[in-house]
Amino acid sequence: MLPHLVDVEHPGSTTDRYGNSVADWSASTHAEVAAWMQQNTGAEDADQREALIGEWLMICNPVAVDGTPLTVHGSARVHWGELTFEVIGPPGPAYTPDEVHHYEIRLKTVEG
16 A cells, blocks of 8 residues: 655756766656655754754655656655655665566655
């Protein structure tokens, strides 16, 4: 059961003044996907700042709501309600005998 709708955002790309390809969040693409969101850990970093750090697990369909195959990589962001997450590493696919059944994706959020 995947009760939540989340927005997976991928950056576009642009060329910087040195000729390097860099992420361009003003030209990003979005995909809405059904998911399960679960917080695994939470911590505070009070060393010279007040930061709240959370690590989450997102279990989601391999296909976006509009029917396109979902791609997720380390430069993606995930938005759920008021929270924005960074993707940690590549998604972990879980298979049925014939195809990808779902993805398990580690996420991180830092506030402050």
